[in-house]
Amino acid sequence: MLVVVTATINPLFLTPQGVKDLLLNATIVVILAIGQALVIITRNVDLSVGSILGLVAFGTGTLFAVYPGIPIILVFVIGMAFGAVLGAVNGLLVTIAKVPALVITLGTLYIYRGVNNAWAGGTQYFAGDRPRAFSSLSTDTIFGFPLITLLAIAVVVGVAIVLAYTRAGRDLYAIGSDPAAARLFGIPVTRRVLGAFVASGVLAGLAAVLYASRFNAVGATTGTGLELDVVAAAVVGGVAIFGGSGTVVGAAIGALLLTTITSALTALRVDKFWQQAIVGVLIIAAISVDRLVSLNRARKLRVSEARNV
Amino acid sequence: MTTPTLADDIPVLELHHASKAFGAVVALSDGTIEILPGEIHALVGENGAGKSTLIKVLAGVHRPDSGDFRLDGKPVSFGTPADSKAAGISVIYQEPTLFPDLTVAENIYIGRQPRGRGGLISRSTMRAEATKLFATLGVPIDPERIAAGLSIADQQIIEIAKAISLDARVLIMDEPTAALSGVEVERLFGVARSLRDRGAGILFISHRFDEVFGLSDRITVMRDGAFIATHTTGSVTVDAIVREMVGRDISALFPKEEAVIGDPVLSVRGLGRAGVFSDISFDVRAGEIVGLAGLVGAGRTEVARAIFGIDRYDAGSVEVNGVPLRPHDPQSAITAGLGLVPEDRRKQGLVMELSVTRNATLTLRTALARFGLISGAREHALGEDWSRRLQVKTASPDLPVATLSGGNQQKVVLAKWLATDPQVLIVDEPTRGIDIGTKAEVHRLISDLAGRGIAVLMISSELPEVLGMADRILVMREGRLTATIDRTDATAERVMFAATETLESTP
Numbered sequence: 001m002l003v004v005v006t007a008t009i010n011p012l013f014l015t016p017q018g019v020k021d022l023l024l025n026a027t028i029v030v031i032l033a034i035g036q037a038l039v040i041i042t043r044n045v046d047l048s049v050g051s052i053l054g055l056v057a058f059g060t061g062t063l064f065a066v067y068p069g070i071p072i073i074l075v076f077v078i079g080m081a082f083g084a085v086l087g088a089v090n091g092l093l094v095t096i097a098k099v100p101a102l103v104i105t106l107g108t109l110y111i112y113r114g115v116n117n118a119w120a121g122g123t124q125y126f127a128g129d130r131p132r133a134f135s136s137l138s139t140d141t142i143f144g145f146p147l148i149t150l151l152a153i154a155v156v157v158g159v160a161i162v163l164a165y166t167r168a169g170r171d172l173y174a175i176g177s178d179p180a181a182a183r184l185f186g187i188p189v190t191r192r193v194l195g196a197f198v199a200s201g202v203l204a205g206l207a208a209v210l211y212a213s214r215f216n217a218v219g220a221t222t223g224t225g226l227e228l229d230v231v232a233a234a235v236v237g238g239v240a241i242f243g244g245s246g247t248v249v250g251a252a253i254g255a256l257l258l259t260t261i262t263s264a265l266t267a268l269r270v271d272k273f274w275q276q277a278i279v280g281v282l283i284i285a286a287i288s289v290d291r292l293v294s295l296n297r298a299r300k301l302r303v304s305e306a307r308n309v
Numbered sequence: 310m311t312t313p314t315l316a317d318d319i320p321v322l323e324l325h326h327a328s329k330a331f332g333a334v335v336a337l338s339d340g341t342i343e344i345l346p347g348e349i350h351a352l353v354g355e356n357g358a359g360k361s362t363l364i365k366v367l368a369g370v371h372r373p374d375s376g377d378f379r380l381d382g383k384p385v386s387f388g389t390p391a392d393s394k395a396a397g398i399s400v401i402y403q404e405p406t407l408f409p410d411l412t413v414a415e416n417i418y419i420g421r422q423p424r425g426r427g428g429l430i431s432r433s434t435m436r437a438e439a440t441k442l443f444a445t446l447g448v449p450i451d452p453e454r455i456a457a458g459l460s461i462a463d464q465q466i467i468e469i470a471k472a473i474s475l476d477a478r479v480l481i482m483d484e485p486t487a488a489l490s491g492v493e494v495e496r497l498f499g500v501a502r503s504l505r506d507r508g509a510g511i512l513f514i515s516h517r518f519d520e521v522f523g524l525s526d527r528i529t530v531m532r533d534g535a536f537i538a539t540h541t542t543g544s545v546t547v548d549a550i551v552r553e554m555v556g557r558d559i560s561a562l563f564p565k566e567e568a569v570i571g572d573p574v575l576s577v578r579g580l581g582r583a584g585v586f587s588d589i590s591f592d593v594r595a596g597e598i599v600g601l602a603g604l605v606g607a608g609r610t611e612v613a614r615a616i617f618g619i620d621r622y623d624a625g626s627v628e629v630n631g632v633p634l635r636p637h638d639p640q641s642a643i644t645a646g647l648g649l650v651p652e653d654r655r656k657q658g659l660v661m662e663l664s665v666t667r668n669a670t671l672t673l674r675t676a677l678a679r680f681g682l683i684s685g686a687r688e689h690a691l692g693e694d695w696s697r698r699l700q701v702k703t704a705s706p707d708l709p710v711a712t713l714s715g716g717n718q719q720k721v722v723l724a725k726w727l728a729t730d731p732q733v734l735i736v737d738e739p740t741r742g743i744d745i746g747t748k749a750e751v752h753r754l755i756s757d758l759a760g761r762g763i764a765v766l767m768i769s770s771e772l773p774e775v776l777g778m779a780d781r782i783l784v785m786r787e788g789r790l791t792a793t794i795d796r797t798d799a800t801a802e803r804v805m806f807a808a809t810e811t812l813e814s815t816p
Binding site: 161164165166167170171173174176177178180181182183184185186187188240244245294297 | 368369370389390391392393394400402406407408409410411415419420421422424428429430457458
C-alpha cells in the first residue's frame with residue numbers, strides 16, 4: 001500500500017532504477033539484520049555491528065589501495081575473517097566475563113569506532129581507488145536484481161535453513177527461551193552464544209565489503225548509527241527482543257520494510273526528522289502487536305485447558 | 310540404622326561418601342545412594358538436608374569434591390549435564406525446565422532431533438515420534454503446540470516423555486508432585502511404575518509420606534548433608550522415618566490450638582468472575598481457621614486474589630467487619646486489615662534480592678516513613694524483632710531472602726503481613742515445598758495467629774494439613790463451592806469426594 005501511494009505521488013519511485021536503488025539500500029541492512037537476529041534469538045544483542053562494518057569497510061578500502069591487484073574473492077574472505085575476529089571478541093567477553101551483551105557490545109561499539117578513527121584519521125578511500133569489477137557487483141543485475149541483493153537472498157536462505165533445521169540452530173532458540181534450563185539440559189550454551197556472535201561478526205564483515213562496493217567513500221565514520229537500524233529491523237521483523245523466537249526471514253523482511261518506508265518517505269519529501277519518528281512508531285507498534293498476540297495466545301490456551309479440566 | 314541391602318543386582322548407579330562445598334558452606338558431607346535397576350527409590354530429608362545437591366551431583370551439574378561415583382559398578386566422573394545424560398541419567402527438576410518458545414515435540418528432542426536428508430532435522434519424524442510417545446503415555450498433548458502456557462502437570466508429563474525417549478536407565482525426579490493434584494499424581498505414578506517394570510531405576514524426592522510409602526520400594530533418609538539410612542519400604546514406619554529426618558521426635562505435626570471463635574470478620578457474598586469461579590459465598594470469623602480445599606485448578610487461588618483485590622470480579626461483594634471493600638484495589642484491602650500470603654512466595658511474596666529486614670517491613674513503608682523518607686534504624690529494629698519472633702533462621706537479617714531455605718522464606722512472608730497487624734490473613738499453600746520440621750513451625754504460627762483473634766483463610770492441597778488445621782473446610786470444584794464441612798465431620802474421603810465428584814461422571 002505504502003509502495004502504491006508513494007509511486008502515484010512520485011512516479012520515479014517505481015522505475016527500474018528506483019526499485020534497484022531500494023534493493024541495494026536494503027541489502028546491507030538485511031545482511032546485518034540476519035546476524036543480529038541470530039544474536040537476539042539467544043537473548044543477547046550486538047550493538048557493535050555498525051562499528052564492525054565501519055572498521056572492515058575501511059580495511060577493505062585500505063586493502064585495495066595497498067594491493068591494487070588483490071583478487072576480489074580474497075578481499076571478501078579477509079573482510080569476513082576480520083569481522084569474525086571482532087565478533088569473537090564480543091562473544092568471548094559476553095560468555096566468559098558473563099557481563100550482559102548490551103553492556104559489552106556498547107563498549108566494543110566505542111572501542112571499534114575508536115580504533116577505526118585512530119587508523120583512518122582523516123583518510124577516506126573512494127570508489128575510484130577500487131577495481132571496476134568490484135564496484136560493478138553493486139551495479140550489475142541478473143533479471144533486474146543487483147548481484148549483491150542475490151547474494152543477500154542466498155545468505156538469508158542459508159541461515160534460515162541452519163536455524164530451522166540443524167540442532168545447533170534450534171539450540172539458539174532453546175538458549176534464548178530459557179538460558180538456565182538450557183544449561184541444565186546440557187546444551188553447550190557458551191559455544192552456541194559465541195558462535196552467534198562470530199556469525200554476526202562474519203555477516204557484518206560481509207556487509208562491510210559490500211558497503212565498500214556500493215558506496216563511494218569509506219572512512220572513520222562509515223556505518224555510524226547503523227546498529228540501531230539493524231536492531232530495529234530485527235524487532236520489526238518479529239524477532240523477540242527477549243530471545244527465543246523469530247526468524248531470519250522475518251528480520252530480512254523487517255529490514256526491507258524499514259528501508260522501503262525510509263525511501264518512500266524520502267520520495268514523498270517528508271522531513272528527515274519525521275522519518276525517524278515514523279520508524280520509532282513502527283518499532284513500538286511491532287512490539288505491541290507481538291505482545292498482544294502472545295497475550296491472546298496465552299488466553300486461548302487457558303480457555304482451552306479450562307475446558308479440559 | 311540399616312545399611313543398603315545388596316540384592317543380586319549390581320546397582321545401576323551408586324554414589325558413596327560424596328561431598329560438595331560451596332565456599333565455606335558444606336552442602337553435602339556424605340552423599341550416599343544406591344539405585345538398583347527396576348526399583349523406585351525415595352529420597353527424603355528436611356529442606357537443606359542436601360537432597361537437591363545430591364541430585365545435582367548425579368546430574369552432572371555439580372562436580373563433587375570427593376566421593377566414589379559408579380555406574381554399573383564402574384567408576385565415572387561427570388563434568389557437565391550432557392555427560393550424565395549420555396550415560397542414561399535423566400533428571401526432572403522441581404521446576405520443569407521446558408523452553409516456552411519451542412514446540413512440545415522439540416522440547417522432547419532438543420539437541421538430538423531426528424535427522425533426515427542432508428543431515429537436516431526431520432520435523433515430520435520428530436512429530437510422529439512425539440505423537441507415538443504421548444499415545445503410550447495415554448495423554449492428549451498436541452506435540453505441535455508451543456510449551457508456553459502448559460499446566461505444571463502437563464509440563465511434568467513432557468519431562469517424563471523426554472526421559473522415556475532418552476531411554477533413561479535412571480530417572481531422577483525432584484519433588485515431581487509438589488504442584489500436582491491427586492489425579493495428576495496418580496497419572497505420574499502410573500508412568501513411573503511402568504518405567505520401573507521396564508527395568509529403569511527411579512529416584513524421587515518427596516515431602517509427602519503417603520506418596521513415599523505408596524510408591525517406593527526403598528527409602529533413603531538424609532539429614533544435614535549426610536546419608537542416615539536406607540530402608541526397605543515395607544519394614545519401616547512413618548514415625549521412624551520422621552525421627553531419622555529431624556533427629557528428634559515431632560510430637561504433633563499439626564498443632565491446632567483451640568481458639569475462641571468470634572464474629573464474622575471476612576464476608577464474601579456471591580463472588581463471581583466469568584469463566585473462573587461463580588457464586589462464592591462464605592464467612593470467616595475471628596479466631597477461626599477456614600480451610601479451602603479442592604483440586605489444583607479449581608479456582609481457589611483465583612478467589613483469594615479477587616478477595617484481596619489483585620484481580621477484578623464481575624459479581625458479588627467482599628466485606629471486612631461489615632464494610633465493603635473496593636474491588637480491584639489491594640491497597641484498600643491492606644488498609645482494611647487483609648493480608649495475603651501467596652502461593653508462589655518466590656515470585657509474589659518476596660523480593661528475593663532484598664534483605665530479610667526489607668522484606669519483612671515492605672508492607673509498612675508508609676508507617677515507617679518520616680517526611681516521606683524511610684528510617685533505616687526503625688526499619689531494622691522492626692525487621693529484627695519479627696525475624697526473632699518467628700524464629701527465622703538466617704546468619705544476618707541483612708542477607709538477601711534468596712539465601713534462606715523455603716520454610717524460612719515463608720516465615721518472612723508471614724512476618725511481612727503480621728507486622729501490619731491484620732484482621733484477616735489469607736494463606737495460599739503455606740507449606741508447599743517446606744520440610745517437615747519447618748512445616749510444623751509454620752502450622753504452629755498460623756494456629757497461634759488464629760488464637761490471637763485473626764481470621765485465617767487457608768488454601769491447601771494437602772489433605773492432612775487441611776484436616777489437621779481447619780475449624781471448617783470449604784471445598785471448591787470447577788469454580789464453585791461444593792461443600793462446607795465442619796472439623797468434627799471432616800474426613801479425607803468426604804473432602805476428596807466433594808472435590809472430585811462430578812469429574813468422574815462428566816464424559
